[in-house]
Amino acid sequence: MKPRPTSPARSGFALWAWGGVALSPCVARASRIGELTTNDVTAQAARFFTFADPSARWALLGALLLGLSCGLLGGFLVVRKLSLVGDALSHAVLPGVAAGFLWSLTKNPFAIFVGATAAALLGALAVEAITRGSRLPQDTALGLVLSGFFAVGICLVSMIQRLPTGSKSGIDKFLFGQAAAIGPDDLVLLAAVAAASVLAVTLFHKELLATSFDPGFATASGLPAVWIHRGLMVLLACSIVVSLQAVGVVLVSAMLIIPAATAYLLTDRMNRLLAISAGVGMFAGAMGAFLSFLGTNLPTGPFMVLTAGGVFALAWLFGPRHGVLARQLLHHRNTLRTARENTLKAVYHALETREFEGGDVTIPELAALRGESAMDTRRAIAMLRPAGLGDLDPASDRIRLTPAGLQRAGEIVRNHRLWELYLANAAHFATDHVHEDADEIEHVLGEETVRRLEERLDHAERDPHGRPIPRPTANSTRAQR
Amino acid sequence: MNALIPPFDPHAVFVVPWTSGLPVFGWVVLMGFLVTALCGIVGNYLILRRMALMGDAISHSVLPGLALAFLAFGSRGIGPMLAGALFAAVVTTGLIELLHRPTRLKPDAATGIVFTCLFAAGVVLISLFADRVDLDQDCVLHGELAQVPFEPFLRMGGMVLGPPSVIRMAAAGAVVLVLVALFYKELLVSSFDAALARCVGIRTGLVHHALMAGVSVLVVFAFQSVGAILVIAMLILPGATSSFLSERLPGRMAWSVMHAAASSVLGLHLALWLDCSIAAAMVVAGCVLFVCAWGVSAVRAALRQRFAGADNGEISGAGVIQGG
Numbered sequence: 116m117k118p119r120p121t122s123p124a125r126s127g128f129a130l131w132a133w134g135g136v137a138l139s140p141c142v143a144r145a146s147r148i149g150e151l152t153t154n155d156v157t158a159q160a161a162r163f164f165t166f167a168d169p170s171a172r173w174a175l176l177g178a179l180l181l182g183l184s185c186g187l188l189g190g191f192l193v194v195r196k197l198s199l200v201g202d203a204l205s206h207a208v209l210p211g212v213a214a215g216f217l218w219s220l221t222k223n224p225f226a227i228f229v230g231a232t233a234a235a236l237l238g239a240l241a242v243e244a245i246t247r248g249s250r251l252p253q254d255t256a257l258g259l260v261l262s263g264f265f266a267v268g269i270c271l272v273s274m275i276q277r278l279p280t281g282s283k284s285g286i287d288k289f290l291f292g293q294a295a296a297i298g299p300d301d302l303v304l305l306a307a308v309a310a311a312s313v314l315a316v317t318l319f320h321k322e323l324l325a326t327s328f329d330p331g332f333a334t335a336s337g338l339p340a341v342w343i344h345r346g347l348m349v350l351l352a353c354s355i356v357v358s359l360q361a362v363g364v365v366l367v368s369a370m371l372i373i374p375a376a377t378a379y380l381l382t383d384r385m386n387r388l389l390a391i392s393a394g395v396g397m398f399a400g401a402m403g404a405f406l407s408f409l410g411t412n413l414p415t416g417p418f419m420v421l422t423a424g425g426v427f428a429l430a431w432l433f434g435p436r437h438g439v440l441a442r443q444l445l446h447h448r449n450t451l452r453t454a455r456e457n458t459l460k461a462v463y464h465a466l467e468t469r470e471f472e473g474g475d476v477t478i479p480e481l482a483a484l485r486g487e488s489a490m491d492t493r494r495a496i497a498m499l500r501p502a503g504l505g506d507l508d509p510a511s512d513r514i515r516l517t518p519a520g521l522q523r524a525g526e527i528v529r530n531h532r533l534w535e536l537y538l539a540n541a542a543h544f545a546t547d548h549v550h551e552d553a554d555e556i557e558h559v560l561g562e563e564t565v566r567r568l569e570e571r572l573d574h575a576e577r578d579p580h581g582r583p584i585p586r587p588t589a590n591s592t593r594a595q596r
Numbered sequence: 597m598n599a600l601i602p603p604f605d606p607h608a609v610f611v612v613p614w615t616s617g618l619p620v621f622g623w624v625v626l627m628g629f630l631v632t633a634l635c636g637i638v639g640n641y642l643i644l645r646r647m648a649l650m651g652d653a654i655s656h657s658v659l660p661g662l663a664l665a666f667l668a669f670g671s672r673g674i675g676p677m678l679a680g681a682l683f684a685a686v687v688t689t690g691l692i693e694l695l696h697r698p699t700r701l702k703p704d705a706a707t708g709i710v711f712t713c714l715f716a717a718g719v720v721l722i723s724l725f726a727d728r729v730d731l732d733q734d735c736v737l738h739g740e741l742a743q744v745p746f747e748p749f750l751r752m753g754g755m756v757l758g759p760p761s762v763i764r765m766a767a768a769g770a771v772v773l774v775l776v777a778l779f780y781k782e783l784l785v786s787s788f789d790a791a792l793a794r795c796v797g798i799r800t801g802l803v804h805h806a807l808m809a810g811v812s813v814l815v816v817f818a819f820q821s822v823g824a825i826l827v828i829a830m831l832i833l834p835g836a837t838s839s840f841l842s843e844r845l846p847g848r849m850a851w852s853v854m855h856a857a858a859s860s861v862l863g864l865h866l867a868l869w870l871d872c873s874i875a876a877a878m879v880v881a882g883c884v885l886f887v888c889a890w891g892v893s894a895v896r897a898a899l900r901q902r903f904a905g906a907d908n909g910e911i912s913g914a915g916v917i918q919g920g
Contacts, residue, residue: 262829369712
């Protein structure tokens with residue numbers, strides 16, 4: 116493109132700013148579904164659900180198929196830590212789209228499909244070559260392929276636009292998506308790719324699973340991990356190319372990542388992950404088609420992505436095991452439990468110093484032992500009551516542990532001293548360097564570990580500091596003696 | 597095909613831009629060089645820190661920032677737009693941290709989620725207020741590098757300085773260079789060994805956010821002229837190329853600047869021959885240089901291995917004799 120003078124109105128900083136924004140109105144205009152016959156949202160919603168509008172029907176079906184194939188393949192991308200491969204490949208199709216157009220010199224969907232898929236595969240091979248053949252990290256390789264291929268594509272597109280036939284070749288549609296333009300032909304392609312994805316995932320389920328989670332094991336047991344990866348890339352390339360039509364270059368990578376990441380936060384099983392991911396993808400697709408049908412000027416792709424993003428946000432917050440709230444709750448519980456167990460341990464120490472005689476421990480006694488104020492000690496003891504571990508006797512103002520509390524106290528002290536002994540004997544730590552570590556681990560040692568530690572240490576009676584190791588059991592509290 | 601590739605005219609391609617066309621093409625090459633060199637210097641750090649795709653994320657998520665700034669201030673002036681873009685960049689980096697820190701999500705998945713959602717939000721925002729938007733799609737794809745010489749020149753005190761976008765880029769570049777020079781040690785240590793950096797009292801989080809702010813300023817200034825997606829290439833290509841040619845950071849920086857100069861000059865000639873987008877041609881030239889550098893390093897490694905292998909053979913042979 117030769118430099119050409121620009122009118123004063125188009126120049127200056129003001130212009131570029133809208134440069135970034137510029138793509139959107141064409142998205143907005145291009146991807147509206149159906150002719151709007153009414154301004155009433157409810158009437159429009161009713162029209163959608165009665166499937167009266169053929170283009171809405173096509174768009175909905177297309178969005179569902181897209182969500183299905185992107186969700187399935189995205190699941191593998193996310194667990195293989197390849198999330199941004201989809202982004203790189205979706206940008207890398209541009210030269211293929213241009214070449215496909217040049218080949219037929221019309222907007223022949225088949226030629227463009229073949230060209231785009233070929234370019235995406237070339238991009239995948241280039242990423243593989245760069246990561247293997249050089250020391251560059253994978254994200255750099257992805258960025259290089261993404262922008263390098265895109266630049267070649269831009270060169271071709273800017274040359275095509277000079278051609279008499281190429282002025283508006285429709286290449287823009289592939290960049291920004293046009294769900295309204297989904298017709299029966301595109302649906303056939305979408306359905307074929309979705310079917311191929313489902314088929315491949317069911318047929319090669321075991322192989323995909325093994326290569327995703329343990330490539331070393333997979334290769335060792337004779338699976339062609341490289342070829343399975345390449346097969347996945349072929350499916351991915353096809354899926355990206357058919358989805359571009361509906362959602363465009365940037366947002367197709369969103370449909371690959373977001374549903375799968377949502378599922379990744381909700382489950383630990385691969386089968387469930389794939390099912391959830393495909394489900395979220397289809398839901399987001401349907402919602403995108405529905406929401407953009409409601410208004411006059413609303414694009415489909417962004418609404419799909421925002422719906423998926425909303426579902427992801429819910430999973431991120433409320434996911435039962437990996438959600439932020441669940442983790443916070445677990446952390447909070449652990450902190451409370453540790454605090455309670457430390458109180459129990461202090462009571463045990465107080466009892467031990469007077470050799471378990473002389474009745475219950477008083478508040479001032481415990482406060483002096485822990486080096487804190489009586490107020491803090493009272494608060495710590497009050498925390499024991501809801502857990503059923505101990506309480507303050509109102510009459511004598513002494514701390515009384517329940518049998519369960521006494522047993523847990525013995526266990527914690529045992530864990531602590533066993534660990535100290537283990538560090539000193541087996542790992543040859545200096546005896547004055549073992550306390551801090553034992554303070555941490557005493558709260559998390561399980562029964563089985565404790566049993567093995569005891570065996571390993573020949574059921575030793577005393578810790579490295581010469582103090583007795585208690586042996587609390589469920590029925591007898593010998594430690595109390 | 598003949599219509600597609602114009603006949604090769606050496607005079608128009610190689611002589612004109614340096615003689616009669618210099619007042620026009622000089623600014624184009626200078627702007628291309630400034631963008632590529634500055635992005636390349638910062639990009640070296642991105643590659644070392646495995647954050648090469650942050651440029652990708654920021655260049656996409658700037659969109660809602662620009663839209664919000666326009667809706668909030670009702671103007672397309674440089675101040676609001678820059679503020680909007682910086683705000684978007686900060687939100688992007690913050691959200692990425694927020695998504696992957698407390699959960700088991702990987703950083704790359706978090707990156708992909710954040711920038712695509714922000715981009716989608718930007719598109720929705722603009723389509724809701726579409727009546728207020730005018731449209732120049734070329735700008736996103738190939739930027740406006742070809743328009744640079746035709747901007748009304750900036751004048752200061754009667755002296756003609758040059759096109760405002762070049763001056764702005766140079767100013768932003770000077771700030772970035774000063775910052776890189778001032779915090780060279782901190783950037784270096786935290787890029788290579790984050791744990792060591794924390795031990796010696798460098799606030800790695802602060803360094804990370806400062807670097808991201810620098811990247812977003814560069815991206816915002818650059819994509820006016822090279823387009824939102826080609827700027828990713830400007831960030832990664834020089835650094836990736838220089839990583840084949842030098843093991844040391846100063847060497848890599850120097851090679852990045854040379855790569856920027858070579859790719860902008862070669863790109864201009866390529867664009868003049870093929871009559872295509874100048875910014876895209878510069879990236880294509882940069883890719884060719886990348887492949888060349890890769891080849892050079894591969895040949896060098898092969899040669900070294902060959903000679904080192906011979907050496908090793910002698911040593912191990914001696915060892916066997918000694919052992920026997």
